[in-house]
Amino acid sequence: MNTAKARLGAFGLAAVLVATGCGASPTASGPGTGGGEPTAAEKFYAEMAGLKGQARRDKLVERAKQEKTLNLYTSMTSDIADSITKAFSDKFGIDVQLYRAGSETVLQRVLQEQSAKFAGNDVIETNANELFALNTERMLAEYKGERRDLVPKAGQFDGWTASRFNLFAPSWNTTLVAKGQEPKRWEDLADPKWDGKLSMEIGDYDWYLTLYGYWKTKGKSEAEIDKLFADMAKGAKIVLGHTVQGELLSAGQFSLVASNYSYIVDRAKAKGAPVDFLPFAQPVIARPNGVGLMKSAPHPAAAMLFTDWLLEEGQQVLVKDGLTPAVVTGEDPLKGVEIVPIDVKTMVEHGDEWQKKYDKVVAGGEQVSN
Numbered sequence: 001m002n003t004a005k006a007r008l009g010a011f012g013l014a015a016v017l018v019a020t021g022c023g024a025s026p027t028a029s030g031p032g033t034g035g036g037e038p039t040a041a042e043k044f045y046a047e048m049a050g051l052k053g054q055a056r057r058d059k060l061v062e063r064a065k066q067e068k069t070l071n072l073y074t075s076m077t078s079d080i081a082d083s084i085t086k087a088f089s090d091k092f093g094i095d096v097q098l099y100r101a102g103s104e105t106v107l108q109r110v111l112q113e114q115s116a117k118f119a120g121n122d123v124i125e126t127n128a129n130e131l132f133a134l135n136t137e138r139m140l141a142e143y144k145g146e147r148r149d150l151v152p153k154a155g156q157f158d159g160w161t162a163s164r165f166n167l168f169a170p171s172w173n174t175t176l177v178a179k180g181q182e183p184k185r186w187e188d189l190a191d192p193k194w195d196g197k198l199s200m201e202i203g204d205y206d207w208y209l210t211l212y213g214y215w216k217t218k219g220k221s222e223a224e225i226d227k228l229f230a231d232m233a234k235g236a237k238i239v240l241g242h243t244v245q246g247e248l249l250s251a252g253q254f255s256l257v258a259s260n261y262s263y264i265v266d267r268a269k270a271k272g273a274p275v276d277f278l279p280f281a282q283p284v285i286a287r288p289n290g291v292g293l294m295k296s297a298p299h300p301a302a303a304m305l306f307t308d309w310l311l312e313e314g315q316q317v318l319v320k321d322g323l324t325p326a327v328v329t330g331e332d333p334l335k336g337v338e339i340v341p342i343d344v345k346t347m348v349e350h351g352d353e354w355q356k357k358y359d360k361v362v363a364g365g366e367q368v369s370n
Helices: 010-019 040-049 053-067 078-092 103-115 128-136 146-150 186-190 205-217 222-233 242-250 262-270 300-310 313-320 344-349 351-362
Strands: 069-074 095-100 123-127 160-173 198-201 237-239 256-261 284-293 339-341
Touching: 040 053, 040 300, 053 069, 053 078, 053 300, 069 078, 069 103, 069 300, 078 095, 078 300, 078 313, 103 123, 103 128, 123 128, 123 300, 128 160, 128 284, 128 344, 160 186, 160 242, 160 262, 160 313, 186 222, 198 222, 198 242, 205 222, 205 284, 205 339, 205 344, 205 351, 222 351, 237 242, 242 256, 242 262, 256 262, 284 300, 300 313, 344 351
Parallel strands: 069 095, 069 123, 198 237, 198 256, 284 339
Antiparallel strands: 123 284, 160 256, 160 284
C-alpha cells in the first residue's frame, strides 16, 4: 500500500527545498538566512532578550502597537487558530493576519516566499518536521526568555520552542471494549484478540520509529519488534487521518485505535462519544508542535510578543481547546507518566527510510475508504 498522506521525510524535504530554490547553500543571502549580518529583526530580538518580566512585556507591547500588525502562519486547526488569534488580538489590540493550512503547505509557502526574498510572515506555529526544516535553512531566529526556560528540555530546539505536544495513545470504544480489557502496554496491541478490531493510521511513521527505538533500548531484538508491529497490522483497519479515525472509532467501526492523538479522543469524549484513552499505555509518545520567530519578520516586536504570550496566557487557551500545553502550571496531569519525545532529527534525516518500513507494516491491513 502506498501512503497517500504527504510527509516530509528526507526525500520529501529535499524535494520541497529544491522546488522552492532553497537548500542550495546554507550561507546564501536572503530575507531569512541573513547572509552573515544579523537582520533588523534579529537585532531587535537580541535587544529584548535581556529584559524580563513586566519590563519586557511593556516594551514589547509599546513597540508592537507601533507595528500594529502580526503576520502569523500556522497549521493549527481552524477553530484553535481562531481562538488563539482572537485572544491575542483582544488583549493587545494587534491586528493578526492569519494564514492557516496543512503543515506541508505552510512550509512550502514560507520557502517560496523566502526564495523570492519576500518577508511574508513574522512568526510560524506548526509541526516539528517543518520547523526543523526551516531552522536547517537558517530562516528562524534565536529566541531567549523566561517563558522558553519553562518549557521542558524535550521542547527546546535550535530556532524554535514547543508550544504544545500531541500525545500518541491507544484509544478504544467503551461499548466494544469491556472495562479492564483496555490495552495497558503498547505490546497489548499485538494480541490476536484485536485482529480485525484494531485501526492504524496510514502515516504514523513518526510514532512507529519512536516506539521501535524505545523497544530497542529496552532490549527487544529487531525481529521481536518487527513481529509485534506485524501482529498489530494483521487484519487492522488502515485509515487516513486522525480526525476521521476518531470519528469512526466513536461510531463503532472498530474497537481500538493504535495511535490517535489524545486530544482528539478527549474532545469526542467531552461531546458524549463512547471513547477513552485513559489510563495511558506507557510510555506516552509526544510529538512537539512549536513556534519560531522569523529572521525576516517585518513586525519583530509583535512576533516576540506573540511568542511570549503563547507560552504564557496562550497556554491556557490551548488547554481550554483540549490540547496539551508545553508549559504546565499547577498540577501536572502527566505526573508519573513516562514521556518519550519523537526524535525529530531522525524523522527528518531518515524519514523516507522509516516511512517505507511503516508502509510495509500497514500493507498487512485493510485500507478503509474515508
